[in-house]
Amino acid sequence: MRAITGVSPRLGAVLAGLALLSACGSQQQPAPPPPAVDVVTVTPGAVASVIELPGRVQAVRTAEVRSRVDGIVERRMYEEGTDVGADRPLFRIDPRQNQAAYNSSAAALSRAEAGAANARAVVGRYAPLVKQQAISNQEYDAAVASARQAEADVASARAALDRAKLDLNYTLVTSPIAGRAGRAQVTEGALVSAASATLMTTVEQLDPVYVNFSQSSSELLQVRRRMATGEIKAANLDRVRVTLILEDGTVYAPAGHLDFLDMSVDESTGTVSLRAEFPNKQRLLLPGQFVRARVEAGINSNGILVPQRAVQVSGQGASVMVVGANNIAVARPVKVGDLQGGSWVVNEGLKAGDRVIVNGLQKVRPGQPVTIAKPATPGAKPASAR
Incomplete structure (x- = not known):
């Protein structure tokens, strides 16, 4: 290299250092090792093989207790939110009007029975007279017809009495099923009506409970095909095991089983309805509660x-x-x-x-x-x- 004239020794050292750095930068950096x-x-x-689906809890039985007679509610005979047995009295409707109707029907039945007895006696007296030709056959036939009409009146009065007895019994409103009685929808002094079937309360059976959920028809078809080919082996198709995941992420300890599979596909959603039954002795599952159901369809060996x-x-x-x-x-x-x-x-x-x-x-x-x-x-x- 030709010497640079007119440059100080210090400046020359700086230029030489820059040239050296430029030469080093031109060399390729080594590639990093593979991670x-x-x-x-x-x-x-x-x-x-587990299928997880969202579902809702439903009571096995739900009975809407409604009024079957007209009247004023006298008293509530149960504690709201408690378990009640079948035929347990829940409400008392003022029975005086129905009692009066029952007494009137009983009197009408007695009157009809008296008339029927008199008609039968007339027929009994006319029977020998018609043989002796003391009376005409027309008179005897008229007496027989009157007796039959009197018997019909007795039957009608007895039916009216039975109806009046039913109405009188309906003034004591009882629970049709055993379960947990809900909040009262009427209070003492409220007017209830048989024509509008006034809702008085609801009783739900909570042990066991149902869980309803839906499965895509295409996915259900795929599971069925895998079962048919033997890819998935189910131990007992009549009692498919189902477990629940509660809203807080915990697993509901008692396991249930699949007890219903709808045989039709919902046209609007393309899903098939399924239902599982679970024991609920501790009342942890409540109707309307959101859960996730894990259906154990079988074992996939591969x-x-x-x-x-x-x-x-x-x-x-x-x-x-x-x-x-x-x-x-x-x-x-x-x-x-x-x-x-x-x-x-x-x-x-x-x-x-x-x-x-x-x-x-x-x-x-x-x-x-x-x-x-x-x-x-x-x-x-x-x-x-x-």
Whole structure:
């Protein structure tokens, strides 16, 4: 290099240093090492096939207690919100008007019975006279007709008395079923009517209870096909086990069973109605309560479980990162089922032997190599084997 004239020795040293830095910057930086990840090897096993659906609790029996006679409510004979037995008195309606009607019907029956007795006596007297031709056949036939009419009057009066007795009994309003009586809808002094069937209270049977939910007809058809092919094996189709998840996320301890499956599809929603029955001795389940039902459809002998942290869920669906050939990371879309413990059930997208990344995902990019920090380990143990 030709010397630069007219430059001070200090300035020359600075220029030489800048030239050296420029030469160093032109050299290529070494590539970072592949990120280290932990993987699990997919190992199919026995996995419970569970369908989780939202549902509502419903009382097994609900009786609306209504007035069957007209009158004024005299008193309420039960404590609101308590259990009552069948035929337990709930309300008392003023019975005086119905008692008077009953007495009138009883008197009418006595009068009809007296008239029938007299008509029968006339027929008895006329019978020998007609044989002696002391009276005409026409008179005898008229007496027989009068006796029959009197008997009919007796039957009519007896029916009226029975109706009056029913109305009198209806003044004591009783519970048609055993269950928990709700809030009274009428108070003492209220006028109730038989014509409008005034609602007085409601009694609900809460042990056991029903849980109603719906299942997509397409998903139900898929489950049926998997059962038909033997992919899912159910122990007892007549008593399919169902568990409940309450609103606070806890599991309702007593398990129930599926007891009703509608044989038609709702045209507006494309769903099929199902119902499960649960014991409810502690009254934890209340009508109208929102729950989630987990229907145990059977056991899938070749099910796949993947740790929850390995599955990435977005608006486009679920996916996992697998280690492919030459330890290259590959994004794999999957179709997941229910969440069992800390693992997702993978229905589609993975096969035996696939290596799924569970740790270090934040450093991995599709198409880039990775380093397996730990040897491949079997997948999580199925929930059915825990």
